[in-house]
Amino acid sequence: MKFLMSILPLLLFMLMHLFCPARGTAEEASALEEIRRAARATQTLSGEFMQVKSLSILDEQLVSKGTFALQKPNMIRWEYVEPFHSLFVINNDDLFSWNEITGKVERLKISGNPAMKIFSEHLLSWAKFDMEYFESHFNLLVREGENVVVVLKPLTSNTIVDKIVVEFGREHIRSLAIFEPGGDFTRIEFRVVRLNQELPDRLFTLP
Amino acid sequence: VTAHLQIPISLAFLSKNFRAVFTAAIALLALGLVLCFKLTIGEDIRVMFPDSNPGLAEDASLLQQSPYFRQVMIHLQVDDKADRPLLLESAAALKEAMRQPYFNEPGPDFGWSGHEFFHYFLHNLPNLVAPGDIAELQRKVDDPAQIMGKLQEGLIQLSGPDSFVKKPLIQSDPLGFFGLLLLRFQALKAIPDAHYENGMFFHQEGQDVLIIAESGVSITDSAGSGRMVRHLQDLVASRVPPQIETSLLSGHFYTQANADSIKRDLAVIITAASLGILALFVLFLRHRSALFVFLTPLTALCLGGAVLSLSFDVVSGITLGFGAVLMGISVDYGLHVFFALHRGDKDRGKRLVEVARPIVFAALTTIGVFLIMLFSDIPAQRQLSVLSMTGLAGALLFSLLVLPLLMGRNNGGSAAVYRPSRPGRRKWSLILWLAVLGAGIWQIPHLSFNGNPREMALIPEELIRVEERISERWGNLRSMAMIFARGEDMGTALENNSRLFAVLQERLPEVQVLSLAPLLPSASAQGVSRELWKEFWTKNGERIRRDITVQGKELGFAETAFAPFADAFQRLPEPMEPEGLEGAGMGEILNKMIVRSDQTQGEILVMTLVPDLPRVHTLFTPELERELGVRFVSQNRFSKEISSSLKEHFVWFFSMACALVVLLLFVLYRSLSKTLLALVPVVTGILFLFAVMGAIGTAFNLYNMVAAILIMGLGVDYGIFMVSKVGEGLDYETEKAVLVSGFSTIAGFGALVLAEHPALHAMGLTVLVGIAATIPAAIVIIPLLAGRLGLSEQ
DSSP states (O other): OHHHHHHHHHHHHHHTTTTOOOOOOOOHHHHHHHHHHHHHHOOEEEEEEEEEEEOTTBSSOEEEEEEEEEETTTEEEEEEEESSOEEEEEETTEEEEEETTTOOEEEEEGGGSHHHHHHHHHHHHHHHTOHHHHHHHEEEEEEOSSSEEEEEEESSOOSSOSEEEEEEOSSSEEEEEEEOTTSOEEEEEEEEEEESOOOOGGGGSOO | OTTTTOOOOOHHHHHHTHHHHHHHHHHHHHHHHHHHHTOOEEOOGGGGSOTTOHHHHHHHHHHTTSHHHHEEEEEEEOSSGGGHHHHHHHHHHHHHHOOTTTBOOOOOOOOTTSHHHHHHHHHTHHHHOOHHHHHHHHHHHHOHHHHHHHHHHHHHHHHSTTHHHHHHHHHHOTTOGGGGGHHHHHTTOSSTTEEEETTEEEETTSSEEEEEEEBSSOTTOHHHHHHHHHHHHHHHHHHSOTTSEEEEEEHHHHHHHHHHHHHHHHHHHHHHHHHHHHHHIIIIIOSGGGGGGGHHHHHHHHHHHHHHHHHOSSEEHHHHHTHHHHHHHHHHHHHHHHHHHTTOSTTHHHHHHHHHHHHHHHHHHHHHHHHHHTTOSOHHHHHHHHHHHHHHHHHHHIIIIIHHHHHOOOOOOOOOOOOOOOHHHHHHHHHHHHHHHHHHHHHGGGOOBOOOGGGGSOOOHHHHHHHHHHHHHHOSGGGOEEEEEEESSHHHHHHHHHHHHHHHHHHOTTSOOBOSTTTSOOHHHHHHHHHHHHHHHHHHHHHHHHHHHHHHHHHTBOTTTTHHHHHHTTSOOOOOOHHHHIIIIIHHHHHHHEEOOGGGTTOEEEEEEEOOOHHHHHHOOHHHHHHHTEEEEOHHHHHHHHHHHHHHHHHHHHHHHHHHHHHHHHHHHOOHHHHHHHHHHHHHHHHHHHHHHHHHTOOBOHHHHHHHHHHHHHHHHHHHHHHHHHHHOOOSOHHHHHHHHHHHHHHHTGGGGGOSSHHHHHHHHHHHHHHHHHHHIIIIIHHHHHHHHTOOOO
């Protein structure tokens, strides 16, 4: 479960930018500055997503659908409803997970493994949109076209992530894709996004 | 008596040959001083343990492997959950800053949940399975629904955002075989409600972190402990914000608290003792020649130390500490010579001869008592015996041969006149004396012995609160008992460790045990497991591979998805070795549990931790320890054995000393009544001490036992001097000499009662109480009884 933590910061970062408006300028710095400004103004995000996974150990792509909710500074709900029902909730230092096969709620502490240390650092950095920290871990490449695409490549090579590609549409982020070194990838498309709506506390507590 | 035990000392002869006497004395002292500087002082506590019980010394050495001796615990806590990120950040920063030279570098530790860890233990499953595990596996693989459920669970995990790390785990273990090992990991979980990572425990409620570090500073090194404590406090101050409550605990804090306390005490004691000695000088001595009296104890110490250095390669610091008692006893000889001679020239030679006899009596009885110690099986007592006998012999010679010459010719001084008490006072004195004796005898059954070193250490209130706080939150890890499985090599040690674990599980199933055995069994236990696995896999392997491939296909898994699983169990693994566990991220815990130190003389010791409970003590009889090749060591049991040993030796020494003193006195006086009379001060002093200790509930310990020996030595001396005075009409100020001797002892040793430190205080209280009763018994009761018995010559 701890490995979930290593990707959640990335997700969080992406989710924080779902609200981003379409860009008309070609200046990367300006685009990033807009992202940061918007991130600061955002307290909550919620919506729906569709996820496609292409994994070498599966004969076909695995397509899942679900909902998400995020509240600053560090509460996340990530729920799959198809093809299996499963749920992850992060509430400060607590992590809950549940799935329909086991039917059991697993509780962990974010600090329970080394990944949590990274998570804490990242979480704070994303929430503040700490560009300095962000740039110390990834190479950023901003491509301008019909949509703004940000490509993040880890500064140090690792066996987990090769690159992350985030695409921003006219209204909000359209998708993010995580590419692994072996060729497997995960692509998440965001369908409906609501900004700064009041989110009930129960979303971030145990089901 | 005087006729046949006359000591042939001629002051005239000494005076005539004073150059030769001085030269010889100075040469002897110079030689003694040189030899004293060659003394090698050791701090090995083993000299305090009897040779007849080598287990005690071994336990003392093994106890140093205890977490109590090595670990530094830092408990960080926040009241508000919102401060949790700050707590984690501060804990990590503090841990990072704790480096050499005060703290040992932590070993490589990848954590208990990394890939290396998972794959190592999954690969070694055949080395670890028990019959119950095989039955559980059989149920899993015989039920197609269970197989499908596990594969679906794998698919769900793959759909999650962390699939890239779950994927290899699912490929290697699609049926969750690893889950069989989870209970085994509990056997190394020191704190059940917490998880461990990078040298830190995180409490499951989320508001507490415990950092455990090892320090290279010995807790017996008071200066090093002080520096380490201050360094740690500085680190905390600079890295932990004030809203985080910090509790620091390690043996070093006790060492520092004790060292600081002794420093403070010494200032008070030295001041009080100096004022007391000065008052004595002004009130009773008032002559420059009296200053030479104080050369007597210095001579005793110098000569005693010289002979010690010739007799022993290493001398215990504790033995040398007893030098203070030696000085306290030997100063008496000089005082009696002073009071006999200081009144002037008239009859000085005669008075020296007279006073020499009780001085020699006193010295002989005290030397006799210390001679008994020479046959003790406690090394420190034998050293003490050599120090005391030679020191007292040196003091005796100095008092009788050199001091009279140093005192020269004096004038003045009042004659000693013994004045019997008035009849009314005599009656009340006797009643009071009898009451004291009765109270002492009544309290004898209530006396106890306490060998627990902790009881004699100063433990500040703040440290007690920290202990309670840490114990309440994290359990009492520091005071757990240890069982060492031993072996000439790792294989034998692990073999014994596995047998030990099996015995603990069978006989004490309810007791929490921290052991390596479930994760690193012996070679033979692994052999049994491999045979079990081989049978299971031969019977089921092919079918399992087929079932997961077919059912996996139904869920969309590729045909080769679980190839790593089949490969993992294709061949039986090699037997597990400690090096393999180190590679899997368990290096730090192995370093804690496996002892390969110089102290073990090449032996390998594998440690198991168990609660220090009476039922655990009872289980580990010497027979079981031999059978299993293990040694059970606990602070509680160690304290009990030390107490028992102390009691046994004290009773032995006390009985033998009493018998010898009575015998010597009888030989010297040839009179039963005089012998009994001479014993009055020592009996009164000891019984009064018993009465007071019983009444206030103080137990005998190492320190007040030493003080009791001082009371015995001085009490017998006072008895001899007073019996010689009242029974044989010695013409000198014996009472004054006894009084000054007693008061000087009270000033020197009794001042310790002002100490805050329990050990010093106990010693001071014992001397104060004992000598306070010994002096009136000698000065008042002996003359009264002598009068009633018709022994008084005046």
